[in-house]
Amino acid sequence: MELFHLRYFVAVAEELNYSQAARKLHMATSPLSRRIKDLERELGQELFKRSTHAVELTPAGRALLPLAREVIEQVNAIPWRLREAAHPERATVFVGVPAGLHPDLRGKLQLLEERTRDTVDLKRWPGPTAGLVEAVHDGRLALALVRLPVADPALEVAEVLSEPLGAVVPADQFAGRKSVHLAELAGLSYISTPSDSTPAYFEEIDAQLNAAGVKKRLRLSQGDYSGIAELVSSGIAFSISMLDPASPMQLYRLDNTVTLPFADLDPHLRTALAWRRERAEPGGELAPLIAKAREAFGVSAAPD
Template sequence: MEMLHLRYFVAVAEELNFTAAARRLHMATSPLSQRIRDLEHELGQRLFDRDTHHVRLTAAGETLLPIARDVLDQVNSIPWRLREATGPRHGTMLLGMPAGIHPDLRARVNTLAERISDRVDLKRWPGVTSALIDAVRDGKLALTLARLPVGDPALDQLPVMSERLGAVVSATRFAGREAVTLAELSDFTYVSAPPEVLPPYFDVLERELADRGVRKRMKLTGTDYSGVSEVISSSAAFGFSMLDEDSPMRGYRVADVTVLPVTDFPAHMETGLVWRRDRADGGDLDDIVAIAREVFGEPILR
């Protein structure tokens, strides 16, 4: 049995969806399914009940899940435990930074860097939320800012910001408008960026839109948020983005696109500070996390 098999198993067990687990693992669904079948064959136990619509853990799968998590946690803790035991007293600590972090939140990151400067130099590491979470789980990053939700039980999180979302629409079609309703957009196509750059919340958002009658979908590939704006500016489509004028996400917008409040559909993007629980509870990040809790305090609301 290889360690990767346990990683694959835990991802599927937590997502209970092979497509979502494959996206989280940055791999295709077909080889992931094969690796799970290989693991089941080696253990002589069926770990999942699968049908067209559902994936469920079997009794054997339920038993294996906490064992696999414990093994992976022990392996993932090796790098930071070695650094703690052998590294210099004053080193470098990496903090993950997803795209579009609000200036108010960056200011608090700067404050954290100043408060811990006598212990470590805080360096920022860019990436999408899924990759940054993986890096924290694997011990490559000490902390990360991440778009919530984050459901990994090995990780702890502190909510640090809530940003209101608005509908990205054609400025020509909605000229003179200060707001829009979701009912007005129900015949429009909802367009989103590629799954690999979207925060986890957008999966929740899509389900909520479907429940409210928005059925048409367009998922772009090979682009970023600016590609969403291009499509919206020239067709009957809409998306979602931060409403705040100070949000860096406004830099992705093109001509003839505006963002309006949706009066009958409140949507908020939550950002949290995330770290490995075992590194804070008596581990090498104990003091750092305590200071971070003081610095970030109450979440910023925008």
């Protein structure tokens, strides 16, 4: 049995869909299915019940899942455990930051850098939330600011900011308006950022828009926030972004775009500080840094 067999098994078990698991693993469905069958033959157990419409874990599969996750987690932890054992006085640590970070959080991050300057050299590492969460889990990042929700049980997350969101709409179509109703957006296409950089929370918003009758969608396979602003400015689409004028996302506004609050929706993008639990335990190498991060970001101390 190879480690990749367990990784493939966990991916299918979490998705319960071979096509989605294959995309997650960046491979084709057929070789994934073959690897799962190889694992089943080696274990002498059927792990999944398959039909044309569904994939389900068998009792053996349900029993294997926590064992496989534990093995994978232990292997993933080897690099950072080894680094900490070989270099207990590591001078440089990395903090992950998502795009569009609010200036208030940047100020608190700068405060943390100042308060830890005598012990560590704190560096920032940008990325989408999914990649930052994975890097914190694997130990490549000491901690990160991430967009909620985060489902990784190995991480502790503490919310540090909740930002109200509004609709970015063509200004000429909503001149003089102080807010916008969902029904008024049905004639426009909703456009979000590419899926690899969109916070998971936006999937919930997309579902709410769909339920309210906003059915049309535009997807950018490649592009950035400036590309979205161009489409909104042209009058064919709307997007969702931060309402706060201090948000750096306001820099992407173009002529004929305006951001309005919703009259019948109250979305908020929540940002949290995240770190791996076991690395911040008493006596752990990151415990002093996490304590200072809690203080800088105004997060209550963990209960005893």
